[in-house]
Amino acid sequence: MAxxxxxxxxxxxxxxxxIGFYAIITIDAVDRRVVLPFTAAxxxxxxxxxxxxxxxxxxxxxxxxxxxFAVDIRGGCNGLEAVVFVCxxxxxFQAPVRKRILGALAAAVILEALNVIRIDSxxxxxxxxxxxxxxxxxxVWQTLMxxxxxxxxxxxxxxxxxxxxxxxx
Amino acid sequence: xxxxxxxxxxxxxxxxAIWWAATPAYNHLLAPATQLLLHADRRLAVAQLVPRERTVxxxxxxxxxxxxxxxxxxxxxxxxxxxxxxxxxxAWRLANVRALAIALVILFASHCVGLVISIESTYAVRQGAxxxxxxxxxxxxxxxxxxxxxxxxxxxxxxxASWWALSHSKSVST
Numbered sequence: 429m430a431x432x433x434x435x436x437x438x439x440x441x442x443x444x445x446x447i448g449f450y451a452i453i454t455i456d457a458v459d460r461r462v463v464l465p466f467t468a469a470x471x472x473x474x475x476x477x478x479x480x481x482x483x484x485x486x487x488x489x490x491x492x493x494x495x496x497f498a499v500d501i502r503g504g505c506n507g508l509e510a511v512v513f514v515c516x517x518x519x520x521f522q523a524p525v526r527k528r529i530l531g532a533l534a535a536a537v538i539l540e541a542l543n544v545i546r547i548d549s550x551x552x553x554x555x556x557x558x559x560x561x562x563x564x565x566x567x568v569w570q571t572l573m574x575x576x577x578x579x580x581x582x583x584x585x586x587x588x589x590x591x592x593x594x595x596x597x
Numbered sequence: 598x599x600x601x602x603x604x605x606x607x608x609x610x611x612x613x614a615i616w617w618a619a620t621p622a623y624n625h626l627l628a629p630a631t632q633l634l635l636h637a638d639r640r641l642a643v644a645q646l647v648p649r650e651r652t653v654x655x656x657x658x659x660x661x662x663x664x665x666x667x668x669x670x671x672x673x674x675x676x677x678x679x680x681x682x683x684x685x686x687x688a689w690r691l692a693n694v695r696a697l698a699i700a701l702v703i704l705f706a707s708h709c710v711g712l713v714i715s716i717e718s719t720y721a722v723r724q725g726a727x728x729x730x731x732x733x734x735x736x737x738x739x740x741x742x743x744x745x746x747x748x749x750x751x752x753x754x755x756x757x758a759s760w761w762a763l764s765h766s767k768s769v770s771t
Contacts, residue, residue: 431762431765435761435762435765438761439758439761439762442754442757442758443754443758446750446754447746447750450746450749450750454742454745503749504748504749509749509750509753512750513750513753513754513757517757563613563617566669566670566673567613567616567617567673567676568609568613568676570673570753571609571612571613571673571674571676571677571680572609574677574753574756574757575605575609575677575680575681578681578757579598579601579602579605582598582601583598586598
């Protein structure tokens with residue numbers, strides 16, 4: 429079960445970047461000036477999508493509220509953890525720097541779009557099927573978000589380094 | 598890649614079912630193993646971990662306060678692990694199953710560490726006067742940070758690294 433030196437290096441750099449990026453987004457100033465406004469914007473987009481499909485919700489800061497239910501989008505639910513995860517993986521992978529940055533940006537956009545679906549589906553579950561809300565909130569959607577992050581990474585590696593792509597081994 | 602995604606989704610469904618059904622029994626393994634680790638900290642050396650359905654109850658015969666730990670929130674990354682191994686080509690071949698077995702052992706060890714971190718964080722930060730008497734500010738910050746790192750990215754990082762390493766090691770890929 430020996431790993432090639434390049435894969436060992438990838439895992440070490442991935443772990444260092446993952447913790448480093450996570451440390452950055454938890455700095456108080458970054459949280460106040462970047463993460464919180466971003467999460468509030470995410471709440472507005474998610475709220476607008478819910479209003480489009482006929483749910484009458486209002487958004488206050490990071491809270492989406494309706495007549496029967498409300499969700500507060502907090503750290504861990506704004507998708508940044510999955511974005512940080514895939515960015516760490518892409519930046520740790522040996523590929524041209526430009527492709528790493530483009531890949532990370534594209535992954536961030538896709539994951540946040542998926543996160544809007546997560547937030548809206550959780551709101552709808554809270555309104556209509558509250559008995560399964562916790563299972564979906566904790567287990568299903570977290571797994572789907574990180575699973576999506578892994579799949580985006582695999583697709584990206586098959587594009588930037590077809591011969592070394594993990595999907596092909 | 599589409600087939601791989603479908604296998605991943607099938608693994609996710611199976612993973613959710615296993616996690617949901619097996620967590621109470623799994624906690625009977627997790628609690629005693631974690632208790633051994635926890636006793637390395639003399640502040641919590643008298644703690645007894647009692648599995649209770651989806652949680653682990655922390656108690657003792659001393660005035661140490663009790664706590665209920667939501668252990669299922671530490672172990673649900675098994676769903677991602679099962680889904681990722683299910684997404685591998687020929688998921689039922691021996692090499693993949695063996696790699697999954699090794700990954701499950703790694704995951705179990707990480708769950709023990711994760712539960713220790715959660716208990717330490719709870720007793721360092723959320724037990725009022727007891728916390729202040731037994732933990733300094735630096736220790737409290739350390740355990741709180743460790744818990745956040747583990748819960749938000751660490752538990753999935755362990756899964757991804759285990760899957761990556763074991764799915765791409767020479768004995769599996771050849």
